[in-house]
Amino acid sequence: MPSSSFWTREGNWYKGQFHTHTINSDGAASPAEIVTSYRKRGYDFLAIADHNRLTRVEKAPEGLLMISGEEITAGVAEMGGEFHFVAVNIKEAIDPKKYTSPQAIIDAVRAQGGGVIIAHPYWSALTLNDMLPLHDYFGVEVYNSSCHYSIGKGNSANQWDDLLARNIRVYGFANDDAHHHCNDHRPDDVANAYIMVKAAACTTEHIMAAVAAGEFYACSGPGDGPVIKDFFIENGYAVANTSKAKLVTIAADCGRGFGESYAAAKRGLITEATYKLRGREKYVRLEVADADGKTAWSNPVFL
Secondary structure, eight states: OOOBOSOOSOSEEEEEESOBOOTTTTOSSOHHHHHHHHHHTTOSEEOOOOBTSOOOOSSOOTTOEEOOEEEEEEEEOTTSOEEEEEEESOSSOOOGGGOSSHHHHHHHHHHTTOEEEEOOTTTTTOOHHHHTTOOSOOEEEEEEHHHHHHHSOOBOHHHHHHHHTTTOOOEEEEEOOBOOOOBTTBOOOSSSEEEEEEESSSSHHHHHHHHHTTOEEEEEOSSOOOOEEEEEEETTEEEEEEEEESEEEEEESSSTTOSEEEEOOTTOOEEEEEEEOOSOOSEEEEEEEOTTSOEEEOOOEEO
């Protein structure tokens, strides 16, 4: 099997996320306060995704690219929850009342040149029956920091794997869903998740093209999480190169016994892992946890 680097594009790495809220919906901070908070924490791009509303930021801090966004309530799911879609790079607000199905909303976003991320499927109690009929969207939030901090349902890796195992080729995103909410037992949900995108430049055109091609990985914070330096297939092995990590897992489909985890010794950390493919895997993906418990998720390599 030929080798291939996970990162195929030339360019630089840019940090950002697509899901945060302001006082224009149910957030506690103004748009100006939110964009300033993210720029101070080193984010290069940001989308405000207020509920069923397109919040425009006329003047962002220098060095922060603003990409338009909206979180759209897209109907009732099988278990009684709601579909929430993060629409990115849209030109006009989308009124969900005008559409008869979740797929019709995805189609409307695409008609504007934008893309859709299924928000917090674990938190929303979305089932396979809910998600399997959907198509032509970017992916799912594999991690949502607000859902994690509020009720412990921020990690949707199981829902993502359920789709990938059925050959639904979608990407995994990490977003904050920040509302600037916090209390004595809940930390602030601002700047706790992000994606790292490899793009030729930090422009809307280049960031969106790289995202559409899967040239990014997702991370939980706060601050900087693990770095995925490369993840590729070579001579029948999946090979991972990372920053110093406590646990590196090459996850695969096919159920019990497939994939491999590498745990660091008590006094050391690891930076690489390999997994010998058995020939039945449809895909492999990478999860990396550092000594502080922060996690990075690669997008899948399909076999």
